[in-house]
Amino acid sequence: MVMTEVKEILIRLLREDLQVREELKQVIGIDNIVIRTTLENVSKSLEEQAKLNLENRQILNSVVRTLNELVEAQKRSEDALTKLSLAMTELTEVKGLKNRIYSIGMRWDEDNEEVIGLFLGK
Structure with missing residues (x-):
């Protein structure tokens, strides 16, 4: 209770009391120059922090844009790979079909050599 009363006083x-305030500043070593210097230092620090925050925000925005571009590029790559895979499958099927036709043709040639010769005028 006594501390509360002392604190209030x-x-x-x-x-x-302006004089008490000035005496207290002198006793604890606070004067206007120290306060002003401290405020200037705090102000400079805040300005530097604001610049850093702006730079960080710009860097972050750039990273986000780059990531979005990479995602789009990956989607395009996946689409291209899918198309390539389909084309490779079709090519394999066509090669298989070509080989079958060639094989059938060879057998047919052997079986019908005389007919082909007549057809070609040999």
Whole structure:
């Protein structure tokens, strides 16, 4: 209870008595120059932090744009790979069909050599 009363008295004196306030500043080593210097340092630090925040935001936006571009490029690559895979499958089927036709043709040639010769005028 006594501490609360002392605290209230000190606060009232600091608010109301300019001389007490000035004496307290001198006792604890605070004067206007120190306060001004401290405020200037804080202000500079805040400005530097604001610049860094802006740079970081710009970098982050750039990274996000790049990631979006990479995602789109990956989608295009996947589409191209799918098309390539389908084309390879078709090519394999066509080669298989060509080989079958060739094989059938060879057998037919052997079986019908005379007919082919007549047809070609041999």
